């Protein structure tokens with residue numbers, strides 16, 4: 001292949017059709033790596049690309065240099081001769097593809113060999129298109145423009161898919177979040193409880209589930225109004241979030257004025273200590289509506305179940321036990337936590 005077989009940039013076909021990649025006065029930010037071993041051919045290609053309006057043209061005379069330049073400069077497109085000294089163009093194309101996993105840089109093969117097998121081998125090796133030498137400038141520019149369109153489209157898709165991924169993540173979080181308190185909602189809690197049962201079963205560690213319910217909350221709403229009721233639920237939500245200091249502890253709004261706490265690696269005795277501390281914190285925070293009397297005290301009742309889960313432990317069974325314990329706490333006078341397994345509440349425990 002010789003430079004004379006390349007149709008030079010002054011070819012009237014470009015001038016007459018205005019077939020430019022971009023204006024040479026305002027070149028498009030687009031870089032092309034030309035891999036061609038023959039200096040005359042290479043400089044003719046470089047001159048053509050520059051006059052067509054490509055902003056940066058990189059040159060390599062063999063495969064190894066091409067690979068190094070590709071890695072360091074990240075061109076937008078590669079013009080790759082098939083016949084090169086040492087490693088051939090097919091080898092270079094495969095190396096380029098391996099050098100950018102998950103990415104795509106268009107590769108256009110250049111060859112004087114207009115035969116179907118070469119086209120096949122070029123595409124197989126990772127090429128995207130094929131130009132037969134002598135390269136006509138108008139065809140070269142047309143292919144550059146087509147590849148650039150594909151590249152722009154791909155970049156837009158990558159950006160969009162990144163945005164979509166973030167939006168999905170946000171949506172998933174929202175689907176599992178209670179909008180009033182910002183805590184995990186029941187759906188999220190169900191999923192997390194299942195996951196923690198499996199984890200505790202694998203680790204052979206105790207898992208505690210607590211259901212907490214505000215006492216006489218209907219009366220609260222009736223006396224101070226629903227908006228104050230909502231404020232109160234938000235305060236309790238914050239309190240429960242604060243009390244969950246370990247990374248895997250989860251506070252959830254189970255529904256209405258009922259909350260759930262998932263406490264991994266928490267044995268029965270620890271869960272009772274935790275419940276007493278929670279009661280004391282609630283007292284200390286003095287959550288009360290503005291027009292409530294000074295001695296107003298919001299209280300919580302709770303049902304606790306603790307077990308070392310095995311293959312037969314279900315979330316439903318744990319919730320039933322916690323609910324039964326909560327019922328016991330309510331019926332024994334409220335403002336206490338009752339442990340299903342210990343059949344004891346926090347008030348009794350304090351008295352022991």
Ligand SMILES: Nc1nc2c(ncn2[C@@H]2O[C@H](COP(=O)(O)OP(=O)(O)OP(=O)(O)O)[C@@H](O)[C@H]2O)c(=O)[nH]1
Pocket residue numbers: 180213214215216217218219221225226227228229230233255256257330334
């Ligand atoms: N403000 C407000 N109130 C709610 C919300 N969800 C549930 N409630 C109220 O919580 C009250 C719960 O009442 P009950 O189930 O009778 O329980 P309680 O009055 O707390 O009585 P005990 O649980 O037996 O102590 C109802 O009045 C519900 O309307 C909410 O999102 N905001």
